[in-house]
Amino acid sequence: MTQAFSGKFERINEYRWRIPKSYMQGMRVPGKIFSSEKMLKNIIQDNAPQQVANAAFLPGIVRESMAMPDIHWGYGLPIGGVVATDIDNGGVITPGGVGYDINCGIRLIRTSLAADEVRSRMKELVDALFHKVPTGVGSTGKIKVDYRGEEEILTKGAKWAVQKGYGWQSDLDHCEESGCIKGADPTKVSKRAYERGHDQSGTLGSGNHFLEVQVVDEIYHEDIAKAFGIEKGKITIMIHTGSRGLGHQVCGDYAQRMISLLSKFRIDIPDKQLSCVPVRSEEGEAYLGAMRSAANYAWANRQVITYLTREVFKEFFGESAESMGMDLVYDVAHNIAKIEKYELNGKMRTLCIHRKGATRAFPPAHPDLPQDYKKTGQPVIIPGDMGRCSYLLAGVQGAEETFFSTCHGAGRLLSRAAAIRATRGRSIAKELAEKGIFVRCDERETLHEEVSEAYKDVSEVVDVVHKAGLSEKIARMRPIGVIKG
Amino acid sequence: MKKYRQIFHTADLGALIYGKSMPALYENAAYAMFDMMTRGTLSVKLCGTKIKKIVRSKGPDKEALLVNWLNDLLYLSFKNKVLLNKFKIINLSETGLKADVRGYVFAKEKNPIKKEIKAATYHDVEIKKVKNGHAVQLVFDV
Numbered sequence: 001m002t003q004a005f006s007g008k009f010e011r012i013n014e015y016r017w018r019i020p021k022s023y024m025q026g027m028r029v030p031g032k033i034f035s036s037e038k039m040l041k042n043i044i045q046d047n048a049p050q051q052v053a054n055a056a057f058l059p060g061i062v063r064e065s066m067a068m069p070d071i072h073w074g075y076g077l078p079i080g081g082v083v084a085t086d087i088d089n090g091g092v093i094t095p096g097g098v099g100y101d102i103n104c105g106i107r108l109i110r111t112s113l114a115a116d117e118v119r120s121r122m123k124e125l126v127d128a129l130f131h132k133v134p135t136g137v138g139s140t141g142k143i144k145v146d147y148r149g150e151e152e153i154l155t156k157g158a159k160w161a162v163q164k165g166y167g168w169q170s171d172l173d174h175c176e177e178s179g180c181i182k183g184a185d186p187t188k189v190s191k192r193a194y195e196r197g198h199d200q201s202g203t204l205g206s207g208n209h210f211l212e213v214q215v216v217d218e219i220y221h222e223d224i225a226k227a228f229g230i231e232k233g234k235i236t237i238m239i240h241t242g243s244r245g246l247g248h249q250v251c252g253d254y255a256q257r258m259i260s261l262l263s264k265f266r267i268d269i270p271d272k273q274l275s276c277v278p279v280r281s282e283e284g285e286a287y288l289g290a291m292r293s294a295a296n297y298a299w300a301n302r303q304v305i306t307y308l309t310r311e312v313f314k315e316f317f318g319e320s321a322e323s324m325g326m327d328l329v330y331d332v333a334h335n336i337a338k339i340e341k342y343e344l345n346g347k348m349r350t351l352c353i354h355r356k357g358a359t360r361a362f363p364p365a366h367p368d369l370p371q372d373y374k375k376t377g378q379p380v381i382i383p384g385d386m387g388r389c390s391y392l393l394a395g396v397q398g399a400e401e402t403f404f405s406t407c408h409g410a411g412r413l414l415s416r417a418a419a420i421r422a423t424r425g426r427s428i429a430k431e432l433a434e435k436g437i438f439v440r441c442d443e444r445e446t447l448h449e450e451v452s453e454a455y456k457d458v459s460e461v462v463d464v465v466h467k468a469g470l471s472e473k474i475a476r477m478r479p480i481g482v483i484k485g
Numbered sequence: 486m487k488k489y490r491q492i493f494h495t496a497d498l499g500a501l502i503y504g505k506s507m508p509a510l511y512e513n514a515a516y517a518m519f520d521m522m523t524r525g526t527l528s529v530k531l532c533g534t535k536i537k538k539i540v541r542s543k544g545p546d547k548e549a550l551l552v553n554w555l556n557d558l559l560y561l562s563f564k565n566k567v568l569l570n571k572f573k574i575i576n577l578s579e580t581g582l583k584a585d586v587r588g589y590v591f592a593k594e595k596n597p598i599k600k601e602i603k604a605a606t607y608h609d610v611e612i613k614k615v616k617n618g619h620a621v622q623l624v625f626d627v
Contacts, residue, residue, distance in 0.1 A: 046495045073495040075608030075624050100603040101625045137522075137589070137601040138563060195564050206601045207627055245563055246624075248603040252556050255607060261547045272549070272607035415493050416627070425489075443599050445524060 004096070005049040009033070009040070017470035018064075019053050025313055026268070027056040032064040034402075034468050039069055039460060042413060051078040054270045056082060059278070060091025062344055062351065066402055068358050069464040070411030074099070076273035079357035079412075082405040083254060087339070087350050090270030092267070093287060094276035095258065097354030102208075102291055103298035104242030105176075106334040106381045106408075108392065109306060109426040110228070112325035113235040113317070115215040119436070119480060125213065125316055126133040126438045127483040132312045133211055133305055134203040135485040136442030138245075141202035142302060144472065150198055154186040157296030158331075161303035165260050168328075171303060173370045174379075175331040176360060181298040181338075185289025189246070190253045193290075197246025197297060199440055206442065208450060208485030209241040211309065211385075213481035214390065220473040224394050225377045228329050232473045235325075238307050238390060238477070240383055242335065243298035250294045254287045279339075279352045302331060329392070330379035334359045334408035342403060353403050361395035361406040361471045380471050384410050384458030386439065386450055386482045387432060391462045398469030406471040410458035419454035420445060432482075439482040486617060487610065489517035498602065501543055505618040508574035509549060511582065512601040515572040518555055519562075519588075521625070524599045527570050534590040536567050539575075539583065539608040547579045551621065554582060555605035566591040602627055 009144040010018040012032070017040060018429035031052040035043055045132045048071050055077050056126050062084050062329065071080035076096020076185030085091030096443035118125065134141050145153065154158045158179025172178045204211060204277075212330075214236045219225045230236070258275035262268075265277055277283040306328065317324065362369055362378040369378055384390045399406060414422065428447040432439050441447050459476075466473045490563045492499040500517045504510025520527040543549030562569055569588035576583040590596060603626040612621045 028527040046493075048495070075497065075626065096608075100606075117554065126600050137598045192560050196560070211563065249560065252604045256544075256549070256553055256556070259607065273608060273609075275607070361619070402569050414494050414497055416498065417491055445599065 003047060005044040005047055007049060007053065015464050019049060027053060028061050029056050029064050030375065031056055033067045033071060034464055034470065035069045036378050036460065038466050039456070039464065041458065043071055046073040046074040047233040048078040052081065054274060055081060055083050058085060058092050058094065058274065058276060059267060060085035060087070060089050061320045062086050063438050068407040069461045070357065070407045070409055071139065072411045076271060077354060077356045079090040079332055080360045080407065080457045081240070081354070081356045082402055083354045084351040085226055085232055085279065086401050087352050090155065091187050091352055092276035093279045093284050094274050094354065095251045095255045095287060095353050095450035096273040096275065097356055098291060099335040099356050100248045101242040102247035102250060103295035103296060103333045104335040105302065105331060106238060107302050107306065107331035108234040108329040108381045109309065109326055110230060110329050110374060111235045112236070115233055115235055115480070118235055121376050122481050123438045126440050126483060127133050128312045128316055129211060129309065130483045132331065133483060135206070137206045137485065139205065139485065140199040140303070144199050147194065150194055151186045153300045154189060154293035154296050155184050155404035156180055157299035158303040161300045161307070166307035167303050171328045174199060175299060176333055177348060179303060179331065181292045181295050184296050185401070186293050188286045188290040189250060189293050190376055191254065193246045193249035196249050197244065198394050200244040201301055202242060202248065202308060204241050204268055204305065204485050205244055205255065210482055210484045211305065211387070212238045212385065214238060214477035214479050216475055217478045218476040220475060224474050227376045228379055228392065228474065229327060230329065230392060236477050237309055238381065238383060239302055241296040241301060241305065242340065244301065247294040247299050250290045254290065257283065257371060268368045295333060299331065321438045330381060332359050332381055340403065351403065353405070357408045358405045360404060361393070361399050361410045362404050363395045363397040363399065368456065380406055382407060382409060382458060385452045385455040386479055387435065387452035388458060390477045391458065392475040392477070393462065394474050395484040396469060396472050404467045410455040410461055412454060416449040419451055420448045422453065422465055423448045423451050436481060437479050439484065441484040450484065488513040491521065492622065494531065494624055498621050498627050501532050501620060502623060503618060503620050507619060508577050508614065510576065510619045510621060511554060511574050512572040514551060514555060514621065515569070518558070518602060518605065518625065519569050521562065522598050522602055524602050531570060531589045533592050535587065536565065536590060537585070539585050540586050543581050545580065547612055549607065550580060550582065550609060551612065552605045552607050558586065559602060559604065565583055600627065
């Protein structure tokens, strides 16, 4: 299970590597990994490239089975995978190409607070955030909704939260899909999923999910940073979470169902976790409806956490969130399947784009961008690990190659068990505090699993997508306060 | 025979499960999952309010059945907020099973779940015959 990838790569150029179709009989398209030569050495240590090849078996796949430089071994599609299928030519949709945490995603909130005003009180601020935002395994929120209320969340997403007073209209303008993806069908969400979701709205969860208070410490593109409201030395807040138990159950329900449907649709794939059905089938439509419902649940979740964060800042600094300029810069999904149109061989095609551990990154002038980002391109938020830094990027035209997709984070380097072993006896919280990063975590061992060394250096990942022309570096942020589940 | 051992997986949790018989393999897989959720402390004496349930699972083949059984237990655990620690397979076929499962109501101080497992995955699952029984590798999304 731990074997390194033994197949051969063809070097396309400095940042692009091909797995030829001849690698495995049954691959419909080649694989392509975006990486530097240095990073590729780590990438082949686990079997993630094999998962790129496996995904090339999916019926209706177009162009290539792609992976971003933060690729690592997952299940079904690798983390960092991007796969598009042509839905009018038998293209399929697979829950294994989205993942269990549907619409796991990330948002960035700017502030007009200077780091110097905040740093001396950071410990107290982190305590206040930890107290207010529910974290940890099975954590439940203060927002309890009945069946009808949950149905509304699944249909309206972040719009539901804003209508309930948990946010501003401008938050919706700065969310992918305006925080509410169309075509959600809550009737396709199982009773089990409803049960797991009813008391988890506004909760962070556990594992790699977090809320960070950061300082902008480097600007790479002055004009675009200004348009995003980002200034050097100012505080930003980053929120990373998804659809919690509801999304996990939706993925599980449909993965289970699709395994039984493989013979009906005569689909042959090398990994059961890639079980799939044609998008244009009753079962494909059902999964899309349920997945979009879970995606809306996640947008509502991040919106409620935004509200809780603004409440904490308001109480803590004695000013309104508006006067502290706590606007949402943007919110992106990095585990989702979307229906988008692209030109292929001179013809406009409707594609199902799976982004699993990959971020949509629309270029300037794209019709789906809000007016204030039409000139800049879409803000793309790339979290790093809790001890180093995170990035704000912008979408560029060159990413048409990847159906306007880019990386989603650092990507793991060590397994969780290996990270715990490697850091035994160390106090991670103390080490971080010595670097000026205050951290509160529900479980001490999570800090060991999430230690910096367990991740690739996000700066290297971002450099690859920047130099490969998939997105542009705008700003870098360093953490000074972290809460985790 | 050891019930399971954790194996390397970059993003998620991997485990190699052993069982002298097929029912034992299914029971040990369930034990492994909840043991990893408590970070290896499931064998410590639990206390509090006991629960007992009969679980029925189905699947198109023995591998999918194994994964479905584990996900049924996860659902049961999260829905009822219980930590399960005893698993007895009553009936087992290639496509269905009935089991008696027991555990305790989740209490953060007494019976803590320390690690969230989102789901058991179908990734490369293959039950193999080994010396003294059966074995299977499982990947859990965390």
